[in-house]
Amino acid sequence: MNSSREKLPGNWSSASNNEKGPRFSLFDQEEALLQHADQMVDKLDQVADGVRELANAYRQSYRSQTRLLRMSDRMQLDLQQANQKLEAQAESLRTLNEALEQEVQAREQLADELHRLAMMDDLTGVYSRRQVLEVGERELARRRRQGLTPLTLLMMDLDHFKRINDRFGHAAGDTVLVAFAEVLHRNLRESDAVGRLGGEEFLAVLPEVDLRGGMTLAERIREEVAALRIPWEQQGDGSGSVDLDLTVSIGVAALRSTHESLDTAIMRADDALYQAKLSGRNRVMLAKAEERGNQSDPEV
Numbered sequence: 001m002n003s004s005r006e007k008l009p010g011n012w013s014s015a016s017n018n019e020k021g022p023r024f025s026l027f028d029q030e031e032a033l034l035q036h037a038d039q040m041v042d043k044l045d046q047v048a049d050g051v052r053e054l055a056n057a058y059r060q061s062y063r064s065q066t067r068l069l070r071m072s073d074r075m076q077l078d079l080q081q082a083n084q085k086l087e088a089q090a091e092s093l094r095t096l097n098e099a100l101e102q103e104v105q106a107r108e109q110l111a112d113e114l115h116r117l118a119m120m121d122d123l124t125g126v127y128s129r130r131q132v133l134e135v136g137e138r139e140l141a142r143r144r145r146q147g148l149t150p151l152t153l154l155m156m157d158l159d160h161f162k163r164i165n166d167r168f169g170h171a172a173g174d175t176v177l178v179a180f181a182e183v184l185h186r187n188l189r190e191s192d193a194v195g196r197l198g199g200e201e202f203l204a205v206l207p208e209v210d211l212r213g214g215m216t217l218a219e220r221i222r223e224e225v226a227a228l229r230i231p232w233e234q235q236g237d238g239s240g241s242v243d244l245d246l247t248v249s250i251g252v253a254a255l256r257s258t259h260e261s262l263d264t265a266i267m268r269a270d271d272a273l274y275q276a277k278l279s280g281r282n283r284v285m286l287a288k289a290e291e292r293g294n295q296s297d298p299e300v
């Protein structure tokens, strides 16, 4: 029997041995080992759980990082696109602004041109009717402020102007009007104002000029106009080059007092002009003081 029994190493002996000394139960040992192994397995399980949790956490954080990175890439792209759009909008605003500035400039030029047209007679370069009357009113107001500074008006009308138009055409009439305006420019001073009231009728406002000075000036203008010979090339089957001549009738009136209105003075000058026409044209006539206005302040 003994020979068939295996000899156990160290202190281990068979439970069937009746020898004294420590006895080890294989079962207990196995049990202990198994318990230990179970504990180890539990711990390993716990470690594995921990590792799994860590791995999960790591995976989640990796995913959210990747998501964030993708989002930031997208946002960067969106920002770039938005920036490009803004730059394009800024560019078109700049272009729009330039166009607006050009438009404003063009409108200002147009307004200046309209103002100039309202102020000036385009054909002759003298003031328009509106402007010469405005200057006249301004001068009258200044005269009232400063007392009895003289102011004289010349109302001028070309004689038989219609004949020139009828015989030589409208362009010839225009040339005559320009030539007459040149005579006026030559004879008037910087402080004087002259305007075309309409057709072939002109008004000169002469501040600081008394009746005698006005008469002298009107006479000089009349003489220069009568001496004009304006060369004119006839069109079509006309008889070639001719000299256009003309005369002018002038009515002169000086403001009689600071109370007299410009309109009244103009009417007196106009009446004098009418008298000049009636008396045979090509002459200067003075306004008659007794016809209208202040009887105690005659001017002739």
Ligand SMILES: Nc1nc2c(ncn2[C@@H]2O[C@H](COP(=O)(O)OP(=O)(O)OP(=O)(O)O)[C@@H](O)[C@H]2O)c(=O)[nH]1
Pocket: 123, 157, 158, 159, 160, 161, 162, 163, 165, 169, 170, 171, 172, 173, 174, 177, 198, 199, 200, 277, 281
């Ligand atoms: N060429 C030209 N003619 C004009 C212009 N404005 C008006 N007229 C003409 O001027 C002429 C004026 O004629 P009337 O009012 O009869 O005056 P007039 O022939 O000068 O006669 P009196 O004033 O009585 O000496 C008309 O035939 C108008 O058509 C213009 O800007 N250019």
